[in-house]
Amino acid sequence: MDARFFLSVIFLLDSLFKQGIADPVEDKRALLDFVNNLPHSRYLNWNESSSVCNNWTGVTCSDDSSRIIAVRLPGVGFQGRIPLNTLSRLSALQILSLRSNGIIGPFPSDLSNLKNLSFLYLQFNNLSGPLPLDFSVWKNLTIINLSNNAFNGSIPYSISNLTQLVALDLSNNSLSGEIPDFHIPNLQQLNLANNRLTGNVPKSLQRFPNSAFLGNNVTTISSPIPLPPAPSPASQPSPRSRNAGKLKESALLGIIVGGCVLGFLAFAFLLVVCCSKRKAENRFSGKSQKGERSADKAVSGSQDGNNRLVFFDGCNYVFDLEDLLRASAEVLGKGTFGTVYKAVLEEATTVVVKRLKEVSVGKREFEQQMEVVGSIRHENVVELRAYYYSKDEKLMVYDYYSQGSVSAMLHGKRGEDRVLLDWDTRLRIAIGAARGIVRIHAENGGKLVHGNIKSSNIFLNTQKFGCVSDLGLTTLMNPVAPPISRAAGYRAPEVTDTRKASQASDIYSFGVLLLELLTGKSPVHAMGGDEVIHLVRWVHSVVREEWTAEVFDVELMRYPNIEEEMVEMLQIAMACVARMPDQRPKMPDVVKMVEDIRQVETGNVPSSGTKSEGSTPPP
Ligand SMILES: *[C@@H]1O[C@H](CO)[C@@H](O)[C@H](O)[C@H]1NC(C)=O
Ligand SMILES: *[C@@H]1O[C@H](CO)[C@@H](O)[C@H](O)[C@H]1NC(C)=O
Ligand SMILES: *[C@@H]1O[C@H](CO)[C@@H](O)[C@H](O)[C@H]1NC(C)=O
Ligand SMILES: *[C@@H]1O[C@H](CO)[C@@H](O)[C@H](O)[C@H]1NC(C)=O
Ligand SMILES: *[C@@H]1O[C@H](CO)[C@@H](O)[C@H](O)[C@H]1NC(C)=O
Ligand SMILES: *[C@@H]1O[C@H](CO)[C@@H](O)[C@H](O)[C@H]1NC(C)=O
Ligand SMILES: *[C@@H]1O[C@H](CO)[C@@H](O)[C@H](O)[C@H]1NC(C)=O
Ligand SMILES: *[C@@H]1O[C@H](CO)[C@@H](O)[C@H](O)[C@H]1NC(C)=O
Ligand SMILES: *[C@@H]1O[C@H](CO)[C@@H](O)[C@H](O)[C@H]1NC(C)=O
Ligand SMILES: *[C@@H]1O[C@H](CO)[C@@H](O)[C@H](O)[C@H]1NC(C)=O
Numbered sequence: 001m002d003a004r005f006f007l008s009v010i011f012l013l014d015s016l017f018k019q020g021i022a023d024p025v026e027d028k029r030a031l032l033d034f035v036n037n038l039p040h041s042r043y044l045n046w047n048e049s050s051s052v053c054n055n056w057t058g059v060t061c062s063d064d065s066s067r068i069i070a071v072r073l074p075g076v077g078f079q080g081r082i083p084l085n086t087l088s089r090l091s092a093l094q095i096l097s098l099r100s101n102g103i104i105g106p107f108p109s110d111l112s113n114l115k116n117l118s119f120l121y122l123q124f125n126n127l128s129g130p131l132p133l134d135f136s137v138w139k140n141l142t143i144i145n146l147s148n149n150a151f152n153g154s155i156p157y158s159i160s161n162l163t164q165l166v167a168l169d170l171s172n173n174s175l176s177g178e179i180p181d182f183h184i185p186n187l188q189q190l191n192l193a194n195n196r197l198t199g200n201v202p203k204s205l206q207r208f209p210n211s212a213f214l215g216n217n218v219t220t221i222s223s224p225i226p227l228p229p230a231p232s233p234a235s236q237p238s239p240r241s242r243n244a245g246k247l248k249e250s251a252l253l254g255i256i257v258g259g260c261v262l263g264f265l266a267f268a269f270l271l272v273v274c275c276s277k278r279k280a281e282n283r284f285s286g287k288s289q290k291g292e293r294s295a296d297k298a299v300s301g302s303q304d305g306n307n308r309l310v311f312f313d314g315c316n317y318v319f320d321l322e323d324l325l326r327a328s329a330e331v332l333g334k335g336t337f338g339t340v341y342k343a344v345l346e347e348a349t350t351v352v353v354k355r356l357k358e359v360s361v362g363k364r365e366f367e368q369q370m371e372v373v374g375s376i377r378h379e380n381v382v383e384l385r386a387y388y389y390s391k392d393e394k395l396m397v398y399d400y401y402s403q404g405s406v407s408a409m410l411h412g413k414r415g416e417d418r419v420l421l422d423w424d425t426r427l428r429i430a431i432g433a434a435r436g437i438v439r440i441h442a443e444n445g446g447k448l449v450h451g452n453i454k455s456s457n458i459f460l461n462t463q464k465f466g467c468v469s470d471l472g473l474t475t476l477m478n479p480v481a482p483p484i485s486r487a488a489g490y491r492a493p494e495v496t497d498t499r500k501a502s503q504a505s506d507i508y509s510f511g512v513l514l515l516e517l518l519t520g521k522s523p524v525h526a527m528g529g530d531e532v533i534h535l536v537r538w539v540h541s542v543v544r545e546e547w548t549a550e551v552f553d554v555e556l557m558r559y560p561n562i563e564e565e566m567v568e569m570l571q572i573a574m575a576c577v578a579r580m581p582d583q584r585p586k587m588p589d590v591v592k593m594v595e596d597i598r599q600v601e602t603g604n605v606p607s608s609g610t611k612s613e614g615s616t617p618p619p
Helices: 007-018 024-037 109-113 158-160 239-262 262-277 286-298 319-327 363-374 408-410 425-447 486-490 503-519 535-546 554-558 562-576 587-597
Strands: 059-061 068-071 096-098 102-105 119-121 126-129 144-145 150-153 168-169 174-178 187-189 195-198 217-221 328-334 338-344 350-356 384-389 394-399 458-460 465-467
Touching: 024 068, 096 262, 363 384, 363 458, 408 458, 408 503, 425 458, 425 465, 425 503, 425 562, 425 587, 503 535, 503 562, 503 587, 562 587
Parallel strands: 068 096, 096 119, 102 126, 119 144, 126 150, 144 168, 150 174, 168 187, 174 195, 195 217
Antiparallel strands: 059 068, 328 338, 338 350, 350 394, 384 394, 458 465
16 A cells, blocks of 8 residues: 555544544453453543543553553552453553552563563562563563562573663562673663672673662672773664654554544545546546545635735745645654644655644734744754645645654664764754754844754754754644653753743753764653653763763764764753753853864855755654
8 A cells, every 4th residue: 555645635534533533442452351350449440432542541542543552550459460361462562550559470471472562660569480581572671670579580681682771670579590791781770689689790780889789699899990881782772762763654554544444434535536636637627626625625624715825935836735735745753743744746846744733823923923933044944935824724834854854863773774873963963953043042033932952853954964943833832741742851841831941941952952962862761751761860870970981872982083072062961951041051152162062164055045955844
């Protein structure tokens, strides 16, 4: 099946999804089987007739509601064994938390079906017997907390296959035998205290504090010299960070699945539009009128004459709304403020269309802000080409950057054909982004705030310098709820409401971007709740322990003589992420500092008409 649809069809399917037509039926059944076979003392509102994705406590679905990806049921008062063949059917599960219950029995062996499991919290139960022998079935495991149970036997060596592992807590169990010699460069927290372990603490784990091993009969040979960062074979980014491609796939999958669910209706609709596309030549004849009208309806409901695409000066695109809706399109990603599509028009022009959700202001205010944003012409700011506003639909049109965002470049699948981001390129990204932000902050009488700086909103311009997108939307939108939002990792601590972003909070976000460039790690390593690892906090803790070298991306280790420059950038980043807004440097000073790291050729070229070959504006 061709993954491309017409923009109008995608919009229609999207809207139908939002009405909750899709519910992951089989996953729901699996959860009902689980809860009906495990007694619990607290009430759970898991009603068979309500929507599992919207109404069930502790359950989170994927963005397209096709699968359950998280189950969090701490302290529900479960008593008994986890029934087999229930949770193990949730094959897309990424987070499982059953902590602080009264679960007994062995580790449920069939959880090995959960190949995508990234976070496992079973602490404070009464699970017993050996740990699973083969941990390598969960390649994406990032956090394991099995503390405060009654597990016995030895620690499986297969844990060392978990290259993504960041935290491992097995404390307060009855584990025995020697501690295996793990080599997991990403591991940042380890707790094996209060077991019955014996022997020596292996060399690879001596970087952890003694408290990690207390309450055992083990000898810690202290080595004051920090180990050099072990080069990890094909060190992969955290699961959370690989979203660029993932979102696209899951969104597409959602569309395809949705298509099936909608069955006849959608199929018929598709056929109509496909036919009208094939008959492109005579599309203005009576035959294709029907398709066009449906397309319009999918977008605007009631179209009054005033609603049309508004282009900005200097934009040499020629198409209208109907052309846009007839364009073949694919989903690029879902972002903080809406879904982003790539649309290929008939004249082989490719643009990016961002469909905003939750716009909270009226037409006038929206237009005013678009004029402010659209007037910025700078080589380090992605230009807004056009926008559209009607009661039901708000669209923004940008150039398309085929290389993808900096986030995709940093966290896309490592290895294989991925283009490495070398140090020079990372410096240029930082310099370009900083210049773009300064330009943005100068707009609107020096008051414009970007509000959503993150690596998925930074692209490369033709000179391979960073180029900033997605600015100035925060004040137009309803506040975005913090949980599950990837943006959370970039948000300054004082910003509790997304509408209240400030220039100082932009600087904080820019600091996080610098840390991301330095470490190659995502700003948040989890999906929300109380279980996130913040890049900022992690860097603080590592730097405090004077293991600065361990902070840097292993991919950067191959470039000689850049350590001083990296440390310099680290210092700038740390200044930007200062907790108090007034302690952060001002953006013009930040630019100077970043530019001073090294003189890379600046390639200043007049910005207008810079045809970039990069990627897409923001998911
Ligand atoms: C489930 O919801 C339906 C309708 O919303 C209601 O009639 C029924 O009583 C509920 N069942 C339980 C067990 O709460
Ligand atoms: C389900 O949730 C929606 C919104 O979250 C709410 O309006 C609705 O009343 C809920 N339905 C039930 C049966 O709880
Ligand atoms: C695991 O996650 C990836 C990416 O999110 C997805 O493509 C894949 O289908 C998932 N696997 C299962 C079994 O759901
Ligand atoms: C790990 O996660 C990535 C992206 O989240 C996914 O593509 C991959 O399929 C997962 N690995 C396994 C073994 O499921
Ligand atoms: C845990 O289980 C063991 C038997 O397996 C039992 O003796 C013990 O009392 C249980 N502890 C708690 C806290 O339930
Ligand atoms: C683990 O505990 C069980 C009883 O709970 C016991 O039968 C078994 O021998 C123990 N295994 C080890 C390795 O101590
Ligand atoms: C790690 O995984 C590989 C491939 O899955 C497997 O061959 C190897 O035995 C595993 N290593 C350990 C220590 O389990
Ligand atoms: C594991 O859970 C315990 C209890 O909730 C908590 O104190 C500990 O910090 C957790 N360990 C990790 C590594 O997160
Ligand atoms: C281990 O258990 C002891 C006593 O049961 C408790 O005081 C301590 O907090 C536990 N440790 C952790 C890390 O949960
Ligand atoms: C600790 O281990 C040593 C040998 O490794 C043994 O001689 C000693 O008796 C053990 N101590 C305890 C309290 O088990």
